[in-house]
Each structure stands twice: as C-alpha cells, then as structure tokens.
Amino acid sequence: MGFEPTDYQPYDFANRRHIGPSPAEMDAMFTELGVADVDGLISETVPQSILQSQPLQTGKPMSERQLLWWMRQIAKKNTVLTSLIGQGYHGTICPPAIQRNILENPAWYTAYTPYQPEISQGRLEALLNYQTMVSDLTGLEIANASLLDEATACAEAMTMAGRVAKSKKKAFFVDENCHPQNIAVVKTRAEPLNIEIIVGDPDEMDASAVFGALFQYPGTHGHVRDLTDHMARLHGENAVGIVSADPMALCLLKSPGEMGADIAVGTTQRFGVPMGYGGPHAAYIACRDAYKRSLPGRIVGVSVDARGNRAYRLALQTREQHIRREKATSNVCTAQALLAVMAGFYAVFHGPDGLRAIAERIHRKTVRLARGLQEAGFDVEPESFFDTITVEVGLFQQTVLDAGVREGVNMRKVGTTKIGISIDETTRPAKIEAVWRAFGVTRKDEPASREYRLPEPLVRTSPYLTHEVFHMNRAETEMVRYMRRLADRDLALDRAMIPLGSCTMKLNSAAEMMPLSWHEFANLHPYCPADQAAGYHELIEGLNAKLCEITGYDAISMQPNSGAQGEYAGLLTIAAYHRANGEGHRNVCLIPVNAHGTNPASAQMVGWKVVSVKCDDMGSIDLDDFHAKVEKHSADLAGMMITYPSTHGVFEETVKEVCKTVHDHGGQVYIDGANLNAMVGISRPGDLGGDVSHLNLHKTFCIPHGGGGPGMGPIGVKDHLTAHLPSHPLAGEGPGPVAAAPFGSPSLLPISWAYVQMMGGEGLTQATRIAILNANYIAKRLEGAYHVLYRGPKGRVAHECILDTRPFEKSAGVTVDDIAKRLVDCGFHAPTMSWPVAGTLMVEPTESETKAELDRFCDAMLGIREEIRAIEEGRMDREDNPLKRAPHTVEDLVGDWDRGYSREEGCFPPGAFRVDKYWPPVNRVDNVYGDRNLICTCPPMEDYAEAAE
Known part of the structure; x- marks a missing residue:
C-alpha cells in the first residue's frame, strides 16, 4: 500500500501547525454546514461587494527552520552596546528561573485577562504580589495591576487628578526635570481636553494656578529633591500631587507617600524586564485610598468564594470603559500583566534585602564613576543622586559620545555641552573604566568603596515588602514550585480552547515566541543611535509593508502599544487632519451600538461628542437613524467609528454606503480592527x-x-492622514506622541513578522476562511439548543457568533454567569459574557482549534442545555443544581455531598476530561463581597485558608 498523495510539505506551518482542522475534519464540517467547500461557505457569508479583487502578495510561506534562520540574520544587524542612557530605561538581569518559567512558559503567556476569576487564581495572586510591591515602595495604599508605560501612566495620572481635585482650574504643572517622553505624552493627552500644561522649575511652581502637578523622582538628569513642601503647597490649594518615581531608587529613598504625594506612577522595567527597544514593560500607578474609585485600569482585589475561602478577583469592574462607554474616565482596557507578573516575581525572588542590595550597588558604582570624573577635573552634577549624573564637556560632547561607542558604551546627549550617564545592576567595573577612558581618564575601578551621595533627609527608613511572600525561602526549587503552583491554578490556551468573542485567542507558536529572549532584540535601549538598531528597523519596515498590503492602507504607525491606544491615536490623527484643513471645530463622532466597547471612551478622550447610532433587528447599522444623525451633525461631523465585521458577528452589506455618506459630510471613517x-x-x-x-x-x-x-495596536492610515500620525520627541517634528517609545513595544513585533512570514499570503487567507468555518460550525452544531442572536442574510455568521441565553433566566432561573461557571467544570474558559449584548455569550473559536476541540466545546454546551431543560421540566431543583453550584472543586468532590445531583453529574459533565481534568482552585467568587471589602494588597499568609467571618 503506497502513501496517499499530499500537497503539504513536512514543515508547512500554516496547514500543519497554525490551522487546526485537518482536511478530513474540514470535509466533515462542510457536510454539517451543507456546503461543498470553504469557497461555498465564504460566498454565503461575505458580501460580494466587499471582497478584495486580488490575492495577498505577502510572499511565499517560510518553514519554521527558515524563519528562525532569517530572524537570526535580522537580529545580527542590531548592535547591542552597554546602555548608560537611562531616561527611564535601564539594563536589568532577568533571573533565569523567571525567564524560563514565566516569560517563556505558555501557561503564563497564553492566558487571557482574568475576568473569570475562578480559573485565574494563579495570575491574580501574582498580580496581587505586584500591587503589594508597588504600594509598599511608593508608600501609598492602593495600586493597580499595571498600565502601559511610564509616559502614559503620567498622562493617566494627570486626568485622574483632574477628576479628584477639589479645583476647577484647567492648568497642570509639569516638572522640567521629568523625562522628555513623559512631558511629551502628557502634552498630547492634555491638548484635546483643553488642559494648559505649564512646564517649569518646581521651586517656582504657582500652586494656586493648577489642579495638579507632576514631578520626576529622581529627576531625568539625576537630581534628587524632597518634594514634601511642594505637596503641602498643592494641598493648600486643593490640588493633587503626582510623583513619577523609579522603584529601584525607592529601595533607598524616601517614598512619595511619605512626602505627601497623592498619586505615584512609574515603570517597573528595571525589575527584571529587558529594555526590548522600548517595551513592553509594566508601568505602575498607586494612590491614596480616598482616590481608589478613580484609579484607571485593572485592580486585583481579595474576596471569598462560595465556601468562604479566600479568593482573588478583579475589583471595581463597573469603572471599566466597556461598561461606562462615553462616560468612562479612561479608555484603558488592558494592562501589562505578563510583565507585571515578571516584575512581581523579581521582587519575590530577591526580597527586600536583595532589592536594597541591588540598589546600593547601583548607587555605589555611580559614586565611584562620579568621583573618578571629578578627580580628573570634570564638572559633575548633581551633588546628590541615586544612579544618574550629568557631566559638562563643552565643545567635546560628540567626541566623548563617539569615544564611548568605541568603548562599547552608549551615553546620553544632554543639551549641547553635557553628557548624561545612568548606572544599572548590569554595569561591571570594566564598563566604568570604559566610560572613564571615553572621557580621557585612565584609572582602575575600586569596587570596595562604600561612599554614598544620597541626601540624608531622603534616605529611606520605612520598611517595605514585609509580607511573607517576599520572605520565602529563595532556593530555586522553592521558587520554581511556587511559579508552577500558581500556573496550575489557571486555565490558559495550553490547556483548552478560549472561545472569547472579539479577543481572538489563537495559537501563539513557539517559533514565533523564541526571538523575544534573544539578546539582540531584548537588550536595545529605545533611544540608542538608529544605526545600532538596523535589524529592528528592517523588521519594522518589512512588517509595515505587509500590513499595508493586508489592510489597504498607505502607512502604518507602530507607536500605539495597545488596541485602545490605537483607537486614541487614530482619532488624534483625524483631529489633526481637520485642524490642518481649517476645520478644527468638527467634534462629533458617530458610533453605532454594535461597535467595539472602547470606542466611545476613546472619542471622549480626544474631546469629541459621542452620538450613538441604532442597530436594526439584524444587528446591522440602522440606516434611517444613521442618515438622520449624519444630516443633523453634518457641519460638525469629525468622524464615525465602526467595527467590521460588527461586534454582533455580521458582515454588514451597507458598509461602503456608510463610509461614503460620512465622507460626503466632511467626516473621516475609523474602522476598528478588533475583528480583522x-x-x-x-x-x-x-x-x-x-x-x-x-x-x-x-x-x-x-x-x-x-x-x-x-x-x-498600530494604526494604518490612508495617504492624506500620513502627515498627521504620532511623532516622538526623539524622532522629529509632528503631532505629539501617544507612547513613551517611538515604536511602542517593538520587542513584540518579531512575533507578528514571523507569523506573516510563515503563513504567506495563501496561509493568511486560509486562516481567515477557517476562522469563519469554525464559527459557523459551532453555530450549526448548537442550532436548536441556543438561539444565535444575529446572522447574515443567508443565515451565516462571521468569525464569531452571539448565543442568546436570556430566555433561560425566565424559564429555569439560569443566568449567563451560571453557564460561564459551569463551563469551567467542563474544562473551558467561558466565551465573552454579556457583551456586546447583556445576557449573552459571544463565541469566537479562531482558526487554530481542531474539530475535536470544537466538538468538545459543543458537547459541553449541549450538556449544559440538557441541564437547563431538566430544571425547566422540574427534574432538577432551580437552586440546587450543577449550574447554580458551579464550578466544582476537588474539595466538593471529596467532601460531604448533600446535593440533589450526583458527584459524577457535578464534577464530570460532558466535555470534561477524565484523567486530565482541570480543577478550579476555588468555588464561585463573591463579587459583591470583594467590592464592599476592598483589599488590594496581599493579606497575611495565615489568613489564606481561613473562612470569612
């Protein structure tokens, strides 16, 4: 018997690695759907009027082996020198145990946002550790679970101050000693909100003229000052004081809270997270307890489960922009969770004594460097510093900088006559000597020196990281086991499908992820000379070209480092375009109710008025309402934000008509890429x-x-908008930046570049087609058991579908929450709950899931429907049933059983594995208790297993 003929190559990534269903499985799915092939399905799903005319020209696919070889060639074009540039980015040492067990572990990097707390207890505990670390170091009561970067955290703190200040003033003071990127992003955020930014000397600040003020601690050029009096002056005028503080410096210096600060922000990059040419890194924000309900982003809190055991959850979720829409105070809908977890584990790994030792070594090395330069006759400032000094060199600035490069060191250009130098934990004595040589000084470093140049009143005496978790036995065996225990409490893509609508939880292949840890990509400073980042620039330019081909746009900005930031940047670009055309008065944004949830908040952030557009019974834009509102607001129409396909999971046939009408009335069209x-x-x-x-x-x-x-969340634009894309203070003139680094979080870009290269044009197209196939297969298999809320004219859905579970609440008392928690017993993360329609589940399987996994999910959902039917028919009690008691833990299985259904029915429903079953660590979490008893730092270890009183 010979081999069957095949079109596949042994290393065909698209068809053998990324796309889940095999050809035989696809055939079975086509039969179920009643179509001949995928072309037949697409013709019934996607309107002919929107189909692109030419296939993608993104090149032939590469094998994984070819891809990694090419990636190595690109990486070699980056020249990694020792960076002493500072300015908020520092060399750091990621402990190998954290690199291997967190950064490179799919149990951590493939997990979703912990909106389902019962299956997220591991990362919630890790993020609580992070919050506790931030709260302790800053001396403030409440910290969130991270923001995008330090500059955007500064901007968020400014707008937060505007909300909580007992002042109606519209001016905000910014310390001239702040990092330039922080000042620039704050200015960008302030302009559309009509906030006046006053940049100046903190000692000359007029506290009576502002609602708040931002200070850098230590300053960008190394200055360390006590801000206690500045905070008192602000408080005397009902204004808010904000400090952007380096957490490593806070291991030695008086905390912002002790100086009277109301809010503290900063970046935890130097806590074990490589620079990565700018990101991603976890920014932090902390505040006084009184302001906790105005804190942007996510907050991890402590609650209890149904048995009274301690459990963690995201607290105060009613503040979130998906719920508040245009009334939201921020459009932040993400965090830097993985990087926050790494930073938190860095603190657990080293403990307070270890962190203080690292900070002391950094400071002592800086002192030795400064002393050597001073003894050679150089003017070094400031007199007191932590890790950064500024040296006057006059006309020899470029000569010294060039000499530093020859010595393998990058230093910072300050003005026209000075050089900035920042020392970090990676700096070795040989590099200090190399810096001296760049200045023409020949001497040997003397590491034994213990001289300090910290101002005595600012030396920290208060304790930090006192919780037991930061005092673990730091044997690597214990550390690795702790990481493993937390990972085992979670459900990520390495265990099961995560069928979240609008979130596209597809394969993150190992080959795509590997370059993240490579030295050439991980250890570049974002402000290093451009010729040292030639590999990054080649990769970015290549990815830009491919994304333009895929989207039909003419230019791409890589700066936005989240989807919400992309929305914001796109609207700023439109606003700048209108101003350039003398139409800056345009400020009305039309947003249909089927658009993505962050859209209204993003429009509000650029100072626009949001006008909602209704949808019809098919889930599409109501054209009558749309035309009426376009006509009404024609003179002031700035733009319209639509999501395509809509969040209702439908390809709308009128999309071109809508876009043309908006253009005819002088507006611009923003198409949200969430469903690309x-x-x-x-x-x-x-x-x-x-x-x-x-x-x-x-x-x-x-x-x-x-x-x-x-x-x-990079943005693509048509040619007429290209001149209005975000710029950067280090990358030339233009509209203001929206992120701290010129290219956002560029160390992530090799992932997307690798994906596009390995898929090729045909593979990328096939991925889309199979994503639509998988969604329609689920909709078909669940037909009759669940009502699919919206479909296209021929009964098809796009890449996701909405299951209406609202009738079950009336017929059986079963809510969408009950179904979501029951899916945990089946070994699944729930689909997106109650969004965009309350009381529904939005399912998106992606192209990476096999038919077997799709069937397992469908079996689970059909099993749940049978349980609902048993309640409807009186065969199960409306309160004592597996849905109401879900999820079930091992403690339930082995404990006393006094329920009206069997252990087998409760713990092993259809879809659940018998041998490899996922057991949630807690029962259903009490959300109300957690919000009424808000605790956002680690509780005492002895309390972990105690029942709530």
Whole structure:
C-alpha cells in the first residue's frame, strides 16, 4: 500500500501547525454546514461587494527552520552596546528561573485577562504580589495591576487628578526635570481636553494656578529633591500631587507617600524586564485610598468564594470603559500583566534585602564613576543622586559620545555641552573604566568603596515588602514550585480552547515566541543611535509593508502599544487632519451600538461628542437613524467609528454606503480592527472606505495576551492622514506622541513578522476562511439548543457568533454567569459574557482549534442545555443544581455531598476530561463581597485558608 498523495510539505506551518482542522475534519464540517467547500461557505457569508479583487502578495510561506534562520540574520544587524542612557530605561538581569518559567512558559503567556476569576487564581495572586510591591515602595495604599508605560501612566495620572481635585482650574504643572517622553505624552493627552500644561522649575511652581502637578523622582538628569513642601503647597490649594518615581531608587529613598504625594506612577522595567527597544514593560500607578474609585485600569482585589475561602478577583469592574462607554474616565482596557507578573516575581525572588542590595550597588558604582570624573577635573552634577549624573564637556560632547561607542558604551546627549550617564545592576567595573577612558581618564575601578551621595533627609527608613511572600525561602526549587503552583491554578490556551468573542485567542507558536529572549532584540535601549538598531528597523519596515498590503492602507504607525491606544491615536490623527484643513471645530463622532466597547471612551478622550447610532433587528447599522444623525451633525461631523465585521458577528452589506455618506459630510471613517481576523486576505478596510484603523497585533497577528497584556495596536492610515500620525520627541517634528517609545513595544513585533512570514499570503487567507468555518460550525452544531442572536442574510455568521441565553433566566432561573461557571467544570474558559449584548455569550473559536476541540466545546454546551431543560421540566431543583453550584472543586468532590445531583453529574459533565481534568482552585467568587471589602494588597499568609467571618 503506497502513501496517499499530499500537497503539504513536512514543515508547512500554516496547514500543519497554525490551522487546526485537518482536511478530513474540514470535509466533515462542510457536510454539517451543507456546503461543498470553504469557497461555498465564504460566498454565503461575505458580501460580494466587499471582497478584495486580488490575492495577498505577502510572499511565499517560510518553514519554521527558515524563519528562525532569517530572524537570526535580522537580529545580527542590531548592535547591542552597554546602555548608560537611562531616561527611564535601564539594563536589568532577568533571573533565569523567571525567564524560563514565566516569560517563556505558555501557561503564563497564553492566558487571557482574568475576568473569570475562578480559573485565574494563579495570575491574580501574582498580580496581587505586584500591587503589594508597588504600594509598599511608593508608600501609598492602593495600586493597580499595571498600565502601559511610564509616559502614559503620567498622562493617566494627570486626568485622574483632574477628576479628584477639589479645583476647577484647567492648568497642570509639569516638572522640567521629568523625562522628555513623559512631558511629551502628557502634552498630547492634555491638548484635546483643553488642559494648559505649564512646564517649569518646581521651586517656582504657582500652586494656586493648577489642579495638579507632576514631578520626576529622581529627576531625568539625576537630581534628587524632597518634594514634601511642594505637596503641602498643592494641598493648600486643593490640588493633587503626582510623583513619577523609579522603584529601584525607592529601595533607598524616601517614598512619595511619605512626602505627601497623592498619586505615584512609574515603570517597573528595571525589575527584571529587558529594555526590548522600548517595551513592553509594566508601568505602575498607586494612590491614596480616598482616590481608589478613580484609579484607571485593572485592580486585583481579595474576596471569598462560595465556601468562604479566600479568593482573588478583579475589583471595581463597573469603572471599566466597556461598561461606562462615553462616560468612562479612561479608555484603558488592558494592562501589562505578563510583565507585571515578571516584575512581581523579581521582587519575590530577591526580597527586600536583595532589592536594597541591588540598589546600593547601583548607587555605589555611580559614586565611584562620579568621583573618578571629578578627580580628573570634570564638572559633575548633581551633588546628590541615586544612579544618574550629568557631566559638562563643552565643545567635546560628540567626541566623548563617539569615544564611548568605541568603548562599547552608549551615553546620553544632554543639551549641547553635557553628557548624561545612568548606572544599572548590569554595569561591571570594566564598563566604568570604559566610560572613564571615553572621557580621557585612565584609572582602575575600586569596587570596595562604600561612599554614598544620597541626601540624608531622603534616605529611606520605612520598611517595605514585609509580607511573607517576599520572605520565602529563595532556593530555586522553592521558587520554581511556587511559579508552577500558581500556573496550575489557571486555565490558559495550553490547556483548552478560549472561545472569547472579539479577543481572538489563537495559537501563539513557539517559533514565533523564541526571538523575544534573544539578546539582540531584548537588550536595545529605545533611544540608542538608529544605526545600532538596523535589524529592528528592517523588521519594522518589512512588517509595515505587509500590513499595508493586508489592510489597504498607505502607512502604518507602530507607536500605539495597545488596541485602545490605537483607537486614541487614530482619532488624534483625524483631529489633526481637520485642524490642518481649517476645520478644527468638527467634534462629533458617530458610533453605532454594535461597535467595539472602547470606542466611545476613546472619542471622549480626544474631546469629541459621542452620538450613538441604532442597530436594526439584524444587528446591522440602522440606516434611517444613521442618515438622520449624519444630516443633523453634518457641519460638525469629525468622524464615525465602526467595527467590521460588527461586534454582533455580521458582515454588514451597507458598509461602503456608510463610509461614503460620512465622507460626503466632511467626516473621516475609523474602522476598528478588533475583528480583522475575519477579513485578512478576503477584504481590506482601506478598500471599504476606511481612513484609519488600528490593528490588534495581539489578536489577529499572534502576539499573546499574556494574562491581560501585552498588546500592540498600530494604526494604518490612508495617504492624506500620513502627515498627521504620532511623532516622538526623539524622532522629529509632528503631532505629539501617544507612547513613551517611538515604536511602542517593538520587542513584540518579531512575533507578528514571523507569523506573516510563515503563513504567506495563501496561509493568511486560509486562516481567515477557517476562522469563519469554525464559527459557523459551532453555530450549526448548537442550532436548536441556543438561539444565535444575529446572522447574515443567508443565515451565516462571521468569525464569531452571539448565543442568546436570556430566555433561560425566565424559564429555569439560569443566568449567563451560571453557564460561564459551569463551563469551567467542563474544562473551558467561558466565551465573552454579556457583551456586546447583556445576557449573552459571544463565541469566537479562531482558526487554530481542531474539530475535536470544537466538538468538545459543543458537547459541553449541549450538556449544559440538557441541564437547563431538566430544571425547566422540574427534574432538577432551580437552586440546587450543577449550574447554580458551579464550578466544582476537588474539595466538593471529596467532601460531604448533600446535593440533589450526583458527584459524577457535578464534577464530570460532558466535555470534561477524565484523567486530565482541570480543577478550579476555588468555588464561585463573591463579587459583591470583594467590592464592599476592598483589599488590594496581599493579606497575611495565615489568613489564606481561613473562612470569612
């Protein structure tokens, strides 16, 4: 018997690695759907009017082996010198145990945002450790679970101050000693909100003129000052004081809270997270307890489960922008969870004594460097510092900088006559000597010196990291086991399908992820000379070209480091375009109710008025309402934000008409890229009439979600908007930046570049087609058991579908929450709950799931429907049933059983594995208790197993 003929190559990534269903499985699915092949399905799903005319020209696919070889060639074009540039980015040492067991572990990097707390207890505990670390170091009561970067955290703190200050003033003071990127991003955020930014000397600040003020601690040039009096002056005028503080410096210096600060922000990059040419890194924000309900982003809190055992959850979720829409105070819908976990484990790994020792060594090395330069006759400032000094060199600035490069060291250009030098934990004595040589000084470093140059009143005396978790036995065996225990409490993509609508939890392949840890990508400073980052620039330019081909746009900005940031940047670009055309008065944004949830908040952030547009019974834009509102607001129409396909899971046939009408009335069209996974290779937003779109690289292009971040949301624009894309203070003139680094979080970009290269044009198109196939297969298999809320004219859905579970609440008392928790017993993360329609489940299987996994999910959902039917028919009690008691833990299985259903029915429902079953560590978490008793730092270890009183 011979081999069957095959079109596949042994290392065909698209068909053998990324796309889940095999050809035989696809055939079975076509039969179920009643179509001949995938072309037949697409013809019934996607309107002919929006199909792109030419196939993708993104090149032939590479094998994994070829890809990694090419990636090595690109990496070699980066020149990694020792960076002493500072400015908020520092060399750091990631402990190998953290690199291997967190950063490179799919149990951590493939997890989703912990909206389902019962299956997220591991990363929630890790993030609580992070929050505790931040709260302790800053001396403030409440910290969130991270923000995107230090500059955007500064901007968020400014707008937060505007909300909580007992002042109606519209001016905000910024310390001239702040890092330039922090000042620039704050200015960008302030302009559309009509906030006046006053940059100046803190000692000359007029506290009576502002609602708040931002200070850098230590300053960008190394200055360390006590801000206690400045805070008192602000408080005397009902204004808010904010400090952007280096957490490593806070191991030795008086905390912002002790100086009277109301809010503290900063970056935890130097806590074990490589620079990565700018990101991703976990920014932090902390505040006084009184301001906790105004804190942006996610907050991990402590609650209890149904048995009274301690459990963690995201607290105060009613603040979130998906719920508050245009009334939201921020559009932040992500975090940097994976990087926050790494930073938190860095603190657990070293403990307070270890962190203090690292900080002391950094300071002593800086002192030795400064002393050597001073003894050679150089003017070094400031007199007191932590890790940064500024040296006057006059006309020899470039000579010294060039000499440093020859010595393998990058230093910072300050003004026209000075050089900045920042020391970090990686700096060795040989590099200090190399710096001296660059200045023309020949001497040997003397590491035994213990001289300090910290101002005595600012030396920290208060304790930090006192919780037991930071005092673990730091034997690597114990550390690795702790990481493993937390990972085992979670459900990530390495265990099961995560069928979240609008989130596109597809494969994050090992080959795509490997380059993240490579030295050439991980250890570049974002402000290093451009010729040292030639590999990055080649990769970025190549990815830009491919994304333009995929989307139909003419230019891409890689700066936005999340999808929400992409929305914001896109709207800023439109606003700048209108101003350039003398139409800056345009400030009305139309947003249909089927658009992505962050859209209204993003529009509000650029100072626009949001006008909602209704949807019809098919889930599409109501054209009558749309035309009426376009006519009404024509003179002031700035733009319209649409999501395509809509969040209702439908390809709307009127999209081109909508776009043309908006253009006819002088507006621009923003097409949200959240659902681009239903379009790649089939339809291009730039061809539909879109002027700008953001692209969720962490959805469609395989960057992993990391337990709730990182993300990337670059924007594509048509040619007329190119001149108005975000710029950067270090990259020339233009509109203001939206992120701290010129290219956002560029160390993630090799993932998307690798994905596109290994898939090729045909593979990318096939991925889209199979994503649509998988969604329609689920809709078909669940037909009759669940009502699919919206479908296209021929009964098909796009890449996701909405299951209406609202009737079950009336017929059986079963809520969407009950179904979500019951899916945990089946070994699944629940689909997206109650969004975009309350009381529903939005399912998106992606192209990476096999038919076997799709069937397992469908079996679980059908089993749940049978349990609901048993309640409806009186065969199960409305309160004592597996749905109401879900999820079930091992403690339930082995404990006393006094329920009206069997252990087998409760713990092993259809879809659940018998041998490899996932057991949630806690029962259903009490959300109300957690919000009423808000605890956002680690509780005492002895309390962990105690029942709630």
